[in-house]
Amino acid sequence: MSVIVYTESENGKFKKNAHEVASYATKVAQQMGTTATAVSINCSENETLGDYGISKVLNVQDDSLKPFNAKAFADVLASAISSENATVLIVSSSSDAKYMAPLLAAKLKAGYVPNVVTAPESTSPFQVKRTAFSNKGFAHTEITTEIKIIGVSNNAFGTIENKTDITVEDFSVDVDSNFKTKSTNIDKVVGKATIADADIVVSAGRGLKGPENWGMIEELADVLGAATACSKPVSDLGWRPHGEHVGQTGKPVASNLYIAIGISGAIQHLAGVSASKTKVVINNDPEAPFFKAADYGIVGDAFEVVPELIEKLKEFKAQNS
């Protein structure tokens, strides 16, 4: 009756969210008086999960599972769930997890609740708290099926250290590698934080006037180790790639720090970024709605404030490193 958690990895290393979902699974296992087992696919650092309370890892090493394939990964997890007699599966909010979880839900006749922000409010009945209405509200949702799938929101629960003895068991599943939906190319920025997992996101809007002015935004992001993002019109105008569009109809942002530069703060923009912990706004119009939604701000011209901020942060980093 254990709790299973899918800990995602990339090139053999755990993704940032793996330790958060592991911590979450440990918490749920404690609530249910059981233990948490991780399923890890093609990862070479499984022991580190013991730092977050995981007592067992089902270690899958299989070249046919490179790269990620939603259906095949769902098959592996379904098989782990049945072999462990698990009733709860924890996954992250990554694009891969959101691709795979519905397939598993159907396969296992399980209720799936994504965007969960706290540990279960109760485990019998099984009730979780999740965001709904694009962060404008919360729902307290009961999962009524025997098997339950929880998608944990990024950065909502955090990682909790909890040293535990861990055993790593090899686990193999017969994968029919003749996939009907097959990856033919992956085009991904390497060595740069992504909106999905960055601690800090630097975002700019139409106030920047044109794509030629993004140099300072990228530099600011660089200094902070942040991902870059933009408002919807900026990507619609082709100033920035679509993948950077954040908001209700773009990517959701749940970072620790979100810096909005020359963005007015329209309701659709705010809906998608309000899950961020600290929001900072830089705008030359004191009446911009974003000032009502942010924690800190400066009223000023981005073309003056941002270069100065870059300088100050560089000084600050030099002093504090």
Added chain:
Amino acid sequence: MKVLVCISNVPDTTSKINFTDGDTKFDTNGVQFVINPNDEFGLTRAMWLKEKQGATVHVATVGEANVEPTMRKALAIGADEAIRINAVPTDGFFVAQQLAEVVKKGGYDLVIGGRESIDYNGGMVPGILASLLDMNFVNTCIKLEIDGETITAVREIDGGKETLSTSLPLVVGGQKGLVEESDLRIPNMRGIMMARKKALNVVEPIEGIHATDDKKFDKPAPKGDIKLADNVDELVTLLHNEAKVI
């Protein structure tokens, strides 16, 4: 090719969100409902398949009679026929089962839904539907090219995109990128007149599983006042000492 576009009827993106009946229900009072934005991109993509590749395009919604204006709008944009499954869309699993029945009966080759509904943000109906019918599935789809038997789809991944090769029958969870914002169609007078004559068929639901149940809702605590910094030095200090984010 027979295409089904699944349409979720959602509050307009500018809607204020409130709850009623002891915070157990979404308050629809004064709320304008629209085609879910993610589905709107899919519907336009389907129109291109109709115009360029001769596809037949139907739309389906699980909902009560009050969703019909949204369905008429989809017909005015150009869908050939609409199907309403007469049930309250309580949870994603239930909705997917209802749509699966429609897909099976209608013999659709391609089903286009959205990445998520902007109301309950389930992000699960297309995936569950695909799995129930053993159809191929591409989520967060931002490009879809169909060339006879070969389908090339691009999906958004964290930090980039992935190209996939797949085949019909296929279910897609779509979003902006399937078509661009500027390609979206607004119903014109002719479309609206024609929509009145098109079939809007109502079917009764099949028995399904209810997997989740929203017991109660609430809203985020109101935000405290913003702290305005007079200069960049002060901002950096606040972010370091007080917010502890740098």
